[in-house]
Amino acid sequence: MSQKQSKNSVPSLYFASLQHFVNQMNYTVDCLNKIPQLRLLPPAILSDIYCEMAENKDLRDGLLVELSDVDLFCKLIKYQLIRDNMLKIFKLLMTNNKPLVSELQRIFVQRGQLLLSEQIDQMRNSKLIANEVDMDTEDSTTEFINDDYQLSRQYRKEIDKGLRLGTFLYESGWLDDSLKVLKVTKSMINQLGEDYQKLLLMLSCLQKLLHVQALFCCYKDASITTSQALNLIEKIHNIYSESGVPESLLANIYHELSVLHFNRSEYDLSYKWGVKGLEYLRINTPAKISVDVLRQAAKSCVVKRKFQIANLLINSAVRIAENAFGDHHTVYADALLDKGFFLLNVDSINKSVEVYMEALKIKCCIFGEKNLNVAVIHEDLAYALYVYEYSRGHFNMARFYVEKAIQIMSELAPSNEIMLASAKRVKALILEEIALDNMVTPNARDFKGLLKESEDLHQSALQLSLDAFGEINVQTAKHYGNLGRLYQSMTKYEDAEDMHQRAIKIKRDLLGDYDYEVGLSIGHLASLYNYHMKKYREAEDLYLKSIHISLKLFGQTYSGLEYDYRGLLHVYEELHDNENYMKFCDVLDEWRILRSDERKKPRFIELSEDATVEDVTKKFFEMSAES
Structure with missing residues (x-):
């Protein structure tokens, strides 16, 4: 019923009646008095009416007032079948500057704080009365028990609303407001009497908090939440060993930990928790949790360069998501x-x-353009376009999308500098390439200006990374590497050398000598020595180290080997080392043959379309044991 017909189809009697009813609405006293009575209707019909009202610009203010009732809103978002309607209403109100999000958050937080202060007052009064009356009398005891019971019921109702509202807000892209709701909810859970249900409520709240903190780059708070969640899991297992923690909740928490460490560029820890989450997936695990765990584990496998396993996981996640939710969810x-x-x-x-592009289209349709969920995709798409256009030099679309991301983030999360830093880093990379393309065009005068803007963006991103993660972090090392490549373009070769050396040292200290990231930075320094500083012996040594890392990690057909082989050929040509030049000509030819043969083979292992999530995890652990 809540699924609206397309504009080109003939409306059903139901929707024709619905549209007629809403079209008759206006701001007369009689009409305004009737709006609250609509709440007596079934939720599906009510949400359809609200959807029609949201489409009508003259009725949006009235709808804002109506939906700012936290009790009503939380009642509606409780029903999964009308979720699409609620998201549409949300989008229409927010994109038309009707502050439903801030109103819901403000009202809920005020109510929660009032409830918490009432309990403090009641506890004080209880102590005062206890000193004045005989607490052994049956009437006094019953009165206090009833008061405590009523307060506990109030708390549990508000906690349920807080968890639902906090979840809906972060799923809708309103992370800051979700944080505020969940923090108050956590405070209310703390006031409940200690029992199994209270501990599970707290763990569920911590999982949601961790989700928002990881996405919103609140890393210090997320570290505290992580400790609390892990300690609580241990406590529940120790006290309630038979019941324990539901496996789906464990899978979800471990998935959140993987996301957090991934965002902090702590890839070994991200992989560890991603695998831990996979261990708790079952056939009856909710589909959303299964999809989230699978896709995050896939990302962790990608950065560990375990591509066969990553392919298995991500394709399974996409298939399960489409089967369970459809392709517009x-x-x-x-x-x-x-x-x-x-x-x-x-x-x-x-x-x-x-x-x-497909993901962006879906998210824009659901949330509208002015949304953090959409901003994140703009950034990801911008980077993909930057890589795609690298050989052709057409970076206008990449620039458009990254500037769109920065615009949305600056408007919706102006104080979240870490989130902005990531988008600025992508913009800096794009501007650098545009500048290099302008060197030999009539726009050459823009060359220095674009490089300077790129440098400012890289320096800003580096400083934010230092503030958030410190010097010894892979993310910080990446920023040093980006600056190194930029200074190479600016002919500041000594500065470039310094930046690349810093990046290599940090990555080696964190990841060891034989990591993909280490090899990448070594290759960049080799290129600087080879093509700009004419330090050919140093370049030779670095290229050989980079090749050794690539062969050890990925084998003889790895695509990145071509870059190093070509670099070595240039080195030996400049050194007039004909013997080694011919040797690596043969190596490069052999690499091409192996790559050609490799392309003829099936690249990835696929499971059948009806494979269950347990089939997927079983295959994952089999493949992991073999690799």
């Missing part, structure tokens, strides 16, 4: 986002851009 779009990330990393760049 946020869960499906989220799975597509991570598939785009996978495709980008396995050199399927064109397909990656297509997948990102």
Whole structure:
């Protein structure tokens, strides 16, 4: 019933009646008095009416007042079948500057704080009365028990609303407001009497808090939440060993920990918790949790360069999401986002851009343009387009999308500098390439200006990374590496050398000598020595180290080897080392043959379409044991 017909179809009697009813509404006293009476209707019909009202610009103010009632709103979002309607209403009100989000958050937080202060007053009064009356009398005891029972019931009702509202807000992209709601909800849970249900409520709240903190880059708070969640899991297992923690909740928490560490560029920990989450997936695990765990584990496998396993996980996530939710749902779009990330990393760049475009289209349709969920996809798509256009030099679309991301983030989360830093880093990379393309065009005068803007963006991103993560972090090392490549373009070769050396040292200290990231930075420094500083012996040594890392990690057919082989050929040509030049000509030819043979083989292992989530996890652990 809540599924609206397309504009080109003939409306059913139900929708024709609905539209007629809403079209008759106006701001007369009689009409305004009738709006609250609509609440007596079934939720599905009520949400359809509200949808029609949201489409009518003259009725949006009245609808804002109506839906600012937290009790009503939480009642409606309780029903999954009308979720699409509620998201549409949300989008229409928010994109037309009707502040439903801030009103719901403000009212809920005020109510929660009032309830908490009432309990403090009651506890004080209880102590005072206890000193004045005989607490052994039956009437006095009954009175206090009843008061405590009523307060507990109030808390539990508000807690349920807080968890629902907080979840809906973060799923809708309103992270800051969700944080405020969940923090008050957590405070209310703390006031409940200690029992199994209270501990599970708290764990569920911590999982949601962790989700928002990881997405919103609140890393210090997330570290505290992580400790609380892990300690609580241990406490529940110790006290309630038979009941324990539901497996779906454990899978969800471990997934959130994987996301947090991934966002902090702590990839070993991200992989560890991603695998831990997979251990708790079952056939009866809710589909959304299964999809989230699978896609995050896939991302962790991508950065560990375990592409066969990543392919298994991400394709399973996309399939489960589409089967469970359809191809116009946020869960499906989220799975597509991570598939785009996978495709980008396995050199399927064109397909990656297509997948990102599809995800963006879905998210824009659901949330509208002015939304953080959409801003994140703009950034991801911008980077994919930057990689896609790298060889052709057409960066206008990449620039458009990254500037769109920065615009939305600046408007909706102006104080969240870490989130902005990521988008600024992508813009800096794009501007650098545009500047280099302008060197030999009539726009050459823009060259220095674009490089300076790129440098400012990189320096800003580096400082924010230092503030958030410190010097010894992979993310910080990446910023040093980006600056190194920029200074190379600006002919500041000594500065470039310093930046690349810093990046290599940090990555080696964190990841060891034989990590993909280490090899990447070594290759960049080798290029600087080879093509700009004419330090050919140093370049030779670095290229050989980079090649050794690539062969050890990925084998003889790895695509990145071509870059190093060509670099070595240039080194030996400049050194007039004909013997080694001919040797690596043969190596490069052999690499091409092996790559050609590799392309003829099936690239990835696929499971059948009817494979269950347990089939997927079983295959994952089998493949992990073999690798």
